[in-house]
Amino acid sequence: MRRNETAQIAALIDGTDTSRAGTVESYVKGAHMHTLTTGAQSALALPDPGAARGRDQGASAQLEPRFLYNPSKESLPAIGPSIPPLLLLLFPAVLMAVSVAREKEIGTITIFYVTPTRRAEFLIGKQLIYIAITLLNFIILTVLVVTVLGVPLKGSPAALVLGALLYAVAATGYGLLVSMMAKTQVTAVFAAAILSVMPALQFSGMMTPVSSLEGPARILGTLWPTTWYMGLSVGTFTKGLGLAELSGHLLRLAVFGPVLTGLAIVSLRKQER
Amino acid sequence: MRRLLNVFRLAGKELKSVLGDPLMVILILWSFIVAVMLEASGAGDTVYNAATAILDEDNSMLTRQITAALGPPCFQPPLMIAADQVAPDMDAGRIMFVLAFPPGFEADAIAGAMPAAQLEVDATAVSQAQLGTDYISNFLAAETRVFLTGNLDAPDTALRLELRRAFNPNGDPVWFKSVSSLLNQLSLLTIALTGAAMLRECEPGTIEHLMVMPLTPLEIALSKVLANVVVVLAAFTLSLLFVVQGVLNVPMAGSVPLLLAGTAIYLGAAAAIGLFLGTMARSMAQLACW
Numbered sequence: 400m401r402r403n404e405t406a407q408i409a410a411l412i413d414g415t416d417t418s419r420a421g422t423v424e425s426y427v428k429g430a431h432m433h434t435l436t437t438g439a440q441s442a443l444a445l446p447d448p449g450a451a452r453g454r455d456q457g458a459s460a461q462l463e464p465r466f467l468y469n470p471s472k473e474s475l476p477a478i479g480p481s482i483p484p485l486l487l488l489l490f491p492a493v494l495m496a497v498s499v500a501r502e503k504e505i506g507t508i509t510i511f512y513v514t515p516t517r518r519a520e521f522l523i524g525k526q527l528i529y530i531a532i533t534l535l536n537f538i539i540l541t542v543l544v545v546t547v548l549g550v551p552l553k554g555s556p557a558a559l560v561l562g563a564l565l566y567a568v569a570a571t572g573y574g575l576l577v578s579m580m581a582k583t584q585v586t587a588v589f590a591a592a593i594l595s596v597m598p599a600l601q602f603s604g605m606m607t608p609v610s611s612l613e614g615p616a617r618i619l620g621t622l623w624p625t626t627w628y629m630g631l632s633v634g635t636f637t638k639g640l641g642l643a644e645l646s647g648h649l650l651r652l653a654v655f656g657p658v659l660t661g662l663a664i665v666s667l668r669k670q671e672r
Numbered sequence: 673m674r675r676l677l678n679v680f681r682l683a684g685k686e687l688k689s690v691l692g693d694p695l696m697v698i699l700i701l702w703s704f705i706v707a708v709m710l711e712a713s714g715a716g717d718t719v720y721n722a723a724t725a726i727l728d729e730d731n732s733m734l735t736r737q738i739t740a741a742l743g744p745p746c747f748q749p750p751l752m753i754a755a756d757q758v759a760p761d762m763d764a765g766r767i768m769f770v771l772a773f774p775p776g777f778e779a780d781a782i783a784g785a786m787p788a789a790q791l792e793v794d795a796t797a798v799s800q801a802q803l804g805t806d807y808i809s810n811f812l813a814a815e816t817r818v819f820l821t822g823n824l825d826a827p828d829t830a831l832r833l834e835l836r837r838a839f840n841p842n843g844d845p846v847w848f849k850s851v852s853s854l855l856n857q858l859s860l861l862t863i864a865l866t867g868a869a870m871l872r873e874c875e876p877g878t879i880e881h882l883m884v885m886p887l888t889p890l891e892i893a894l895s896k897v898l899a900n901v902v903v904v905l906a907a908f909t910l911s912l913l914f915v916v917q918g919v920l921n922v923p924m925a926g927s928v929p930l931l932l933a934g935t936a937i938y939l940g941a942a943a944a945i946g947l948f949l950g951t952m953a954r955s956m957a958q959l960a961c962w
Contacts, residue, residue: 400831407832414837417845421719422799424835425806431833460781460816462809463788466795467762477798501955504875584875584955585868586695593699593860597707608768608797610723611748616713630765637796644763 495574500587553639568656682895870950
């Protein structure tokens with residue numbers, strides 16, 4: 400560099416974890432640029448102050464980034480609101496699925512077979528309790544996010560509460576549908592957990608923004624209630640949106656509960672085969 | 673010898689009860705085939721296929737050149753949008769990055785007046801926001817330099833940084849995601865299967881039948897570990913060979929037998945955790961919550 404020629408430095412990054420490698424890469428580039436613009440010419444006592452920056456005229460245009468919704472790029476406001484959607488799906492679904500499968504496995508479902516209880520009465524009666532439990536969980540989780548994690552609820556609380564109610568119906572409806580297919584509690588738990596964790600974790604916008612998903616991942620994300628409730632939770636907490644902006648999410652979320660519960664009611668048999 | 677035979681007999685019974693349930697078999701296949709493929713197609717928190725839009729108020733050679741540079745695999749081909757669309761699109765989460773060029777961007781760049789392009793970033797996904805901003809900043813600098821000097825190979829700085837990624841030179845997320853997804857399925861399934869195997873005996877009371885037979889608790893426990901490890905290891909091997917290497921085309925740089933041997937040992941540990949949880953839990957609902 401003292402001879403005023405181009406020098407090269409190599410940086411070798413462990414590329415096994417692609418996301419970590421990407422972060423490291425951008426930090427290394429940043430440190431490199433920073434050193435070039437501030438440190439290099441003084442350290443090397445280069446004759447020309449602009450020499451280290453570029454052979455031509457250095458940077459000739461700049462970028463002014465504005466980070467919306469989370470200007471300081473803290474991880475808690477980003478992650479905090481995306482945890483409740485996951486928990487509010489998984490636990491109600493599993494508990495709901497087990498509650499019917501247990502009756503089948505132990506044999507108490509015979510009581511349902513021999514009494515004039517209708518299918519909808521039997522299932523919705525069960526579901527109501529778990530919806531109540533889910534809403535209780537929702538209150539606890541929201542308080543935790545606001546107080547312990549310190550993420551303020553900037554948007555409309557009404558939208559969030561309404562969303563939680565619709566989401567609770569959807570999650571329990573999904574649990575009911577799973578328990579219709581399962582013969583034993585083991586399979587009920589498996590099906591409820593395994594089938595729901597992946598779309599909830601991967602395709603709901605928690606790890607990857609929904610707008611970047613493509614192909615089957617995008618379709619699965621769209622057809623899964625967590626995606627819409629995730630949008631509501633992040634929208635009300637981090638983006639500070641109101642009822643009007645989120646009405647689209649609420650309407651889509653409202654479809655899942657009745658459809659899933661309806662499918663469960665239709666597929667429940669009143670007679671043992 | 674007799675004890676070993678007992679373990680194998682019990683393991684056979686265990687295998688039957690796992691494989692005899694069609695939904696269970698479907699779930700195992702789902703975890704190791706469909707789930708791995710789907711998860712590998714998601715990108716995790718690298719910037720991959722990010723939705724971008726351009727608000728071009730300059731509409732010049734330079735801004736079009738920068739727009740053309742934003743593209744796959746990191747970005748979706750950018751949409752051209754109007755100023756009043758920016759806020760609704762960002763609020764709805766349809767767009768992650770909006771790059772806005774002010775009028776006179778090209779003229780200012782030629783005059784050396786350091787024009788600034790604005791980038792609106794959805795920072796609800798923190799790591800994608802930061803990485804994407806860095807990428808776009810690099811694209812902007814490189815394209816402007818090429819535009820002004822007319823030379824593709826113009827050295828940018830006197831001290832050039834040569835970045836190399838070891839093990840995964842192109843940073844292909846599928847290589848990492850497919851294997852890590854496979855490992856997630858492995859732990860989850862083994863712990864749940866063995867835990868459930870224990871509970872399946874305790875809850876209806878068939879564990880009492882086993883207790884009054886001339887069997888030691890060790891034999892009962894070992895048979896459950898053995899049967900479930902065999903099922904999961906078989907699924908893992910098939911998934912590794914046909915899904916990860918076959919369908920997803922992930923190259924295997926090291927030794928497959930070594931990986932399988934390590935997996936077998938790991939599965940023993942995971943199955944032991946499952947057994948432990950299975951004996952602690954009172955019901956299936958409790959086990960699931962753990």
